[in-house]
Amino acid sequence: MRTADLLYLIEASQRLHLSDILDKLDDGVIAVDAEGRICFENEAYSRIVGVSERKTIGRNLHVVEPDAILLKVLETGEPIYRNRQLIHSVGKFVAMRIYPIVKNGKIKGAYSIFQDVSEFDKLNQEFHRMAGIAREYGNQLNEKQSLSHLKIVRRSPVYDKVLDKALTIANTDASVLIRGESGVGKEVITRLIHENSHRSGKPLITVNCAAIPDSLIESELFGYEDGAFTGSRKGGKLGKFELAHEGTLFLDEIGDMPYAMQAKLLRALQEGEIERVGGSKSISVDVRIIAATNQNLEEMIKAKQFRQDLYFRLNVVGITVPPLRERKEDIIPLINHFLQKNNEKYKKHISISPEAYHQFEAYEWPGNVRQLQNYVESMVIMTDEDGTVRSVPLALYKSESSQDVCEESLIDDLQNSFLLEEVSFAEAVRRYEQRLIRAAVESCDGNRDLAIKKLGISRRTFYRKLQDE
Template identity: 50%
Template sequence: MKIYDIMKPWEGEWIPERGIDLNSDIQTLRAVDLDIYGARADVTDQEGRKVGEVDIDILKYLVDISTSQVLDSILDKFQEGVIAIDARGRIFYLNHAYSKILDIPIRKIIGKNIRQAEPGAEIINVLETGIPITKQKQYIKTLDKYVSPKIYPMKENGQIIGAVSIFKDTTKEVKLKEEVVKANEIAMNFKRQIEAQQELSKLEIVGKSTEYLKTVSQALIVAKTEASVLIKGENGSGKEVIAKMIHMNSGRKDHPMITVNCAAIPENLIESEFFGYEGGAFTGAKAKGQMGKFELANGGTLFLDEIGDMPFSMQAKLLRVLQTGEIEKIGRQKNVPVNVRLIAATNQPLEDMVAEKKFRQDLYFRLNIVEINVPSLRQRREDIGLFANYYLQKYNQQYQKSVALSPEVLSFFYSYSWPGNVRELQNCVEYAVIMCTEDSFGLEYLPPHMLQPAPSKEGEGAYRGESLKKAVSTFEKAVILDAMGKFKGNRNEVMQALGLSRRTFYRKLKEYEINCDKK
C-alpha cells in the first residue's frame, strides 16, 4: 500500500521542513521513526513540495499490522489459488489453495522460475506483454482439471515488476455441465425418436428400426425450414413417403404438394409440363393454355422424383427458376413469379453423374442443401415382419379373406434380399393373398421370381436334384444357424428376429438337430 492511498490531499504553497515521500509504502515505513510532529504528518513529492497529509495514528496502525504473516494468513483463506512471480519469472508467492488445486507441494515450486516449473503458462505471456488475461475454462491435461484464471501484471512506475494469477478450480462445474449437455442430447434424441414414431403412426407408416427412425427424425427437423432437400434411396424404399412427411410438417402444409416423375415425362414435353404454356403457343396446344407443375405447386411443395433422369438441357432451366424464382411459360413474354419449396429424390449416384458431366454440378449443390438417406429394407430387417403383417391385414380386408402367414414364409422374408424393397414386399403379400386357397400361405404361394435364387459368381444354379421341400429345409436350417451366429445363440433374440413362435422355433431346432446353447 502506498502512502497516497491514505493521504488527505492538501492545496497550498507551503514547503515543509520534514515530510514523508509520496512514493513510500507501508512496508518501507515499518523501520522508520514515525514520531513526527503533531497528529498529522506531511506528505511531500520528490521535489519537496507538500501534497497532502496523513493521520499519524492510522499510519502507525497500518505499519504495525502490515506484515507478511498477516498477508499470508489472509490469502491462505482464499478458495482460489494464487501464484505471484517477479519480473524475472521467479515464483515468490503461492497460497495453500494453489498447492491443493494443482496437487503440488509449495516447497517443490517456490523460488523456481515459472518457465521451468510450468512451461507455456499463461502468466508468462502476461509478464512479457503486460496484458491481463481472463479465461472461463482452461484445461490442464496433466491433471485432468479445469481452472478459470484471472492473470494481471504488477507494475511500479510504469514498469512491469511481476505478475499474479488468481484461479478457481472449475472441474466439477465443467464436467457437470458436460454431463448435463450429454443428458440433454440423449433426451433430445429420445424426444426426436418419440416424435418420429408419433409421425409414423399419424401417417400410417410402418417402421421401428433405428436407421429408419433416424431418417424420419431428420425429415421432421428439416421440415420446419425452407431448405431444398435431396432424398436418396433405392427404388421402392419409400422416398416419396419421406417427401410427404416433410411437406405435411412444414409451413406449406395447407398448400399443394405436386409430384413429378422426371423419368416418366418425354423429353419433348418436359418443359411444358414444368412451366406450362399459353393458349395457341404451338400446334396442338390447348386453347386456354395449361398451367405447369411450378404454378400448380405455387405456395406449396414441388417433389421431383427421379431427378437424375432429367435431361441435361432441362437442368439449366430448372436452375434458373431456383435462382430467380420465376418461370418462363411457353408463348408468354413476361415471366411468372413462383414460390415453391423443392424436394428432389433419386436412386442414382448424382456425385458420379456430376463427375461424368451427366448432371450439372451447380444444380446438384442447389438441390442438396440437406441430404436424407432412406435405408433399404435389407438395412431395416426388423421392420420386415411389421410390413408383412400390415399388408396382410390390408389385403385380407380388401379381398375379403383371412389368410395367415406361415412361419416358413416369415422366415423366408427375413432372409430374402428384397431388391425391390418395401414395394416388392407389398406386391408379394398382395399376390399371395390373391392366389392362396388355404388358411395359411406357404412358400408355394409366393411370386415365382422370389424362389429363383440369383446365380453365383461361377454361374452355378441352386438346384441340386433334390425336392423343393428338402431345398426349403436346407435353406431354413442355414437361416437359423446364421441368425444364431449373429445373436450369439440368444434364443429370444433369434426367435424375435426370425418372427417365430417359441413352439415353432424349438420344433425346428429339434427337426434340424441344431444346438442353440447361448455362448
C-alpha cells in the same frame, strides 16, 4: 313525317352529343379514320388502357399499337370478334368486337368496342390452377390413403433416424434431396416432410422426370400460353410450378432430367420466377423443392450428365433412405400391415406361419418395400379364403427353360395379335413390348432398375412404355 317533326329531330340530335352518351358506357370504344389516326375514344377506353385521351387522340395507331387488330379490319373491311385478346402495349386482355365504317363502298375508318377481361382471365387461370390441383390430389388419393395418414410402419432404429431427420427439417423451406434404391419409399419421406411443414395446407405436386419426354418437360414444369406450339391446348396450360404455388414440388427421378433443362430449372429455383413456353412474362412462384433419385449424381456430374450447381441447389439437406435388407426389423411389421390391408380389400382371413415369416426375413428383397407390398397382395389373392401361408415359394431364380417358355409365350402372343386379331403391326408390337416389360419387372422381383438394365433400354423409354399401357 311532318316537316316540323323532322326539324325537331335534327335539332335534338345536335343538342345531344354522341360522345356524352358513349362516355357513360362501361365498354371501351375507339375509332380510327381511313389512315389509322385515332379520332375518338370514350372515357372507358382511357380507363382500361390506363392512358389519358390527350396522349392518344390524333396519334396514328400504326405507331401506338402496330399489331392492333383494328388495323386489320381497316385494311380488309371484315369485322372481327375475339373473346380474349392481349393488348401488348398495356399487358391487358380484352374481349372485342371490331367493325369497319363503310360509306359509298369505301372504307372510311373502323371502330372497336371492347371489355376488360383481365380480372376474369386471372380468375379463369386460378380456376384452372385449382382444377389442376384437384386432378393431382385425385391421382394421389389412393397412395395417400395407403399411408394411413402417415402412420408409417417401422421398427428399425436405422429408419427411425431417417424419420427424425425428415421431421427436423420439415418446417423449413430448405430444398431436400432424397437418395435411395428403387422401391425404398422416397415418396413416403416426401409426404412426411410436406405434411409436417407450414405448407401442409397447400398442394404437394409430383413430377416424374423420367416419365416425361424431353420435348415436353419444359411445358410440363412451366406451362404454356395459348398457341405456343402445334397441338397445345386452347387457352394454354398451367405448369407444375404454378400448381404447386405456396406448396411443395416433388421432382422424382431428378437424375433423368435432360441436361439442357437443368439450367432452366436452376434459374427458376434461384430467381423464384418461371416463364411459360410461348410467353414473355415472368411469373413469381413460391415453392419448396424436394427431389429424389436412385442414381449416383456425383458420378453423373463427373460425366457431364448432371449440373454441379443444380446439385448444390437441391442438396441443401440430404436424406438417404436405406434398403429393406439393411432394416430387416421392419420386414415383419410391414408384412402384417400389408396383410391386414389386403385381407380387408379382398374380404379374406389369410394368416402366415412362423416358418413363412422366417423365409420372408431371410430374403434380400431387391425391389425393397414396393416388392414386398406387391408380393403380399399377390399371396393373399392366390391363397384360399381362410388359409395359412406356410411357405414362401419366391421365384428368386429363373431357370433357362422357364425363360425360354416365357420368350416363346411372348412371341406366340405377338403372332396371335397380328394374325388372328387382325390388329395393325404397330399395335401388335406395342402389346409385345408391354408384355416384355412386365415380364422383365416380374423376373427382377419388382426391381425396376434391374429390369431396365436387363432390357437394355433407357429409363425414359421404360417409363414411357409403361405409361402406354
